[in-house]
Amino acid sequence: MKILQVSAELFPLLKTGGLADVAGALPRALLAAGQDVRVLLPGFPAIRDGVADAVQVAELEAPWGERARLRLGRIGTEGGPDLRAYWIDAPWLYDRPGNPYEDAQRQPYQDNHRRFALLGFAAARIAHGLDPGWQPQVLHAHDWHAALAPAYMAFSPRRGPQRVGSVFTVHNLAYQGLFAPWHFADLGLPAAAWGIDGLEYHGQLSFMKGGLGFADRITTVSPTYAREIQTPEQGCGLDGLLRRRAGVLSGILNGVDDQVWNPATDALLPHPFEPGQLAGKMRCKAALQTQLGLAPEALAPLFVVVSRLTEQKGLHLVLGGLDALLAQGGQLALLGSGDAWLEQAFRERAAAAPRSVSVTLGYNEPLAHRLFGAGDVTLVPSLFEPCGLTQMYGLKYGSLPLVHRVGGLADTVVDATLEDMADGRATGFCFETFDAEGFARALRRAFALYRRPADWDAVRASAMGRPADWRGAAARYLDIYAQALA
Numbered sequence: 001m002k003i004l005q006v007s008a009e010l011f012p013l014l015k016t017g018g019l020a021d022v023a024g025a026l027p028r029a030l031l032a033a034g035q036d037v038r039v040l041l042p043g044f045p046a047i048r049d050g051v052a053d054a055v056q057v058a059e060l061e062a063p064w065g066e067r068a069r070l071r072l073g074r075i076g077t078e079g080g081p082d083l084r085a086y087w088i089d090a091p092w093l094y095d096r097p098g099n100p101y102e103d104a105q106r107q108p109y110q111d112n113h114r115r116f117a118l119l120g121f122a123a124a125r126i127a128h129g130l131d132p133g134w135q136p137q138v139l140h141a142h143d144w145h146a147a148l149a150p151a152y153m154a155f156s157p158r159r160g161p162q163r164v165g166s167v168f169t170v171h172n173l174a175y176q177g178l179f180a181p182w183h184f185a186d187l188g189l190p191a192a193a194w195g196i197d198g199l200e201y202h203g204q205l206s207f208m209k210g211g212l213g214f215a216d217r218i219t220t221v222s223p224t225y226a227r228e229i230q231t232p233e234q235g236c237g238l239d240g241l242l243r244r245r246a247g248v249l250s251g252i253l254n255g256v257d258d259q260v261w262n263p264a265t266d267a268l269l270p271h272p273f274e275p276g277q278l279a280g281k282m283r284c285k286a287a288l289q290t291q292l293g294l295a296p297e298a299l300a301p302l303f304v305v306v307s308r309l310t311e312q313k314g315l316h317l318v319l320g321g322l323d324a325l326l327a328q329g330g331q332l333a334l335l336g337s338g339d340a341w342l343e344q345a346f347r348e349r350a351a352a353a354p355r356s357v358s359v360t361l362g363y364n365e366p367l368a369h370r371l372f373g374a375g376d377v378t379l380v381p382s383l384f385e386p387c388g389l390t391q392m393y394g395l396k397y398g399s400l401p402l403v404h405r406v407g408g409l410a411d412t413v414v415d416a417t418l419e420d421m422a423d424g425r426a427t428g429f430c431f432e433t434f435d436a437e438g439f440a441r442a443l444r445r446a447f448a449l450y451r452r453p454a455d456w457d458a459v460r461a462s463a464m465g466r467p468a469d470w471r472g473a474a475a476r477y478l479d480i481y482a483q484a485l486a
């Protein structure tokens with residue numbers, strides 16, 4: 001099947017969160033399954049520089065009149081075929097330093113509606129034959145950045161004889177791409193695309209509704225989140241639309257990219273390890289304690305956090321529970337960046353107890369790997385979590401996840417209750433109520449289990465053995481593509 005994946009980020013070229021991991025791994029899993037898959041990305045500097053041998057395949061005129069070029073090159077893949085990648089050459093929109101979405105003051109760029117409308121527009125044009133050398137059968141758009149693609153396809157006058165299916169995946173419903181209504185005029189869509197059945201959302205322009213309203217199939221990144229977003233509590237105002245489209249909505253759990261996240265082969269770890277052979281993990285812990293200036297105590301349970309520092313991630317619970325964590329003999333190592341108040345609060349805690357608390361602000365891929373490699377527990381107390389990848393990395397690296405039981409966290413972590421431990425199913429610690437007490441109780445369970453090494457080892461073996469490769473997820477997406485084509 002010929003498939004075009006459309007996203008704003010793609011690991012390893014450009015990553016701000018889990019979207020990039022998925023956008024990097026899914027095409028490669030589809031290639032490995034023998035599919036003819038290509039990707040389309042905005043021409044951000046990191047994309048432009050990371051796609052090799054790019055040649056111009058077409059020109060296109062944006063709906064507001066500017067002319068851009070479509071280029072096609074390849075992204076090398078270790079141990080597999082190259083991935084063919086289109087990128088949109090429009091430097092006045094994309095050639096800006098730093099974050100792809102925000103300026104240096106962390107404000108969204110004023111012209112984001114144009115920057116990402118062009119992504120959806122170019123995707124729809126490719127779907128309808130812009131590249132004479134290749135046309136997809138299915139277009140798969142990810143998140144609000146690419147969400148106008150299905151809308152452009154639905155309203156395109158240039159549709160060819162072949163019907164092209166469209167699939168839209170929600171990676172996080174909280175980020176919707178909302179803009180002032182007058183920007184609708186820039187999009188070149190007919191008036192019929194406005195209104196409650198179109199892109200209007202309480203008087204604003206919603207990119208997300210382009211995907212939710214017009215794609216043939218909608219997916220999100222875990223079965224539980226697929227149910228949650230149909231409720232008023234978690235629907236971010238779009239639950240009504242999602243309930244109406246429930247028949248074409250499904251949840252497919254993300255996988256873990258074994259090429260990138262495998263403790264037996266991870267070159268970013270100082271020592272490799274694997275299930276049943278954990279000497280390397282202990283050495284990773286000792287090395288990290290030294291690197292971060294933590295007390296070199298092999299038996300102090302090490303809790304790690306690798307996260308965007310935003311309200312979604314529930315990190316105020318970690319701050320609130322930190323005294324209890326330290327009082328029970330634990331250590332905390334956090335890597336993250338985001339909201340200024342959270343950065344400041346964690347920085348102060350590290351300054352007050354540098355031998356027990358380490359805080360690294362910023363984005364640091366090698367350190368993220370070393371934290372999972374060294375950690376005993378990975379904290380993911382998110383208020384909501386569409387899928388969550390860090391708990392899956394924690395599982396695979398034997399750093400047992402401690403999570404709020406929502407979304408993909410509920411689908412990937414089994415609480416260490418006596419019965420689930422007896423059945424060999426337990427893989428971590430879950431709490432139900434999103435408050436200090438719920439978090440504190442889960443923390444106490446983690447400490448209690450840690451004091452029972454044989455049980456800890458058994459739970460850790462189950463966690464590390466949990467199957468999580470992309471092959472299964474890719475097969476499920478292929479089913480969805482077939483439905484979108486039908």
Ligand code: ADP
Binds near residue numbers: 308336337389390391
């Ligand atoms: P989200 O997409 O909401 O940020 P996920 O858990 O789905 O959350 O994915 C987060 C991804 O970003 C993971 O790959 C995680 O390791 C990575 N990550 C988050 N913060 C950092 C950071 N400060 N440095 C390096 N990697 C990070």
